[in-house]
Amino acid sequence: MGYQVEKSDAEWREQLSPAEYDVLRNAGTERPFVGEYTDTKTTGVYKCRACQAELFRSDTKFDSHCGWPSFFAPLAEDRVEYLVDKSMGTVRTEVRCGNCGSHLGHVFEGEGYGTPTDQRYCINSISLTLEPDAS
Structure with missing residues (x-):
C-alpha cells in the first residue's frame, strides 16, 4: 500500500x-501501565510519533484501566487503517497510521465500555505524541 509518508528502513x-x-515499524507492544499517556488528562491532539499525522482528540480518550491509552474513535476513519492480526493465537484488528503505516495498537468492540462507539482503540503511548491545546 502506498502512504503519503514513505521512508526506507534505514531512514526510520x-x-x-x-x-x-520496535513498536511503530515492527508492530511491537510496550508494557502495560508504563506509557507516558496512559493516565494523561491533558486536552489536545494525539499525533503519530513517526509522521505527526493527527489521529485522536483527547475528548475521545477514556479510562479503560487496560494499561494503555484508550480512545473510542479516531479523528476520522481515513486517519487510521485496519489489518487482521492473527498473532498471539487469536484474531484481532490491528490499527495503523493511515499516513505512514506505523503500528499504533489494536481496536476492540463489544467490551461494554460506556462509550458512544462501544469500541476501544488500545494504542501504545510510544506510538503517539500529544500536542496540547493552546491555553
Missing part, C-alpha cells in the same frame, strides 16, 4: 529510537 531507524522503532 535513524529517525526513531530503538523502542519507538
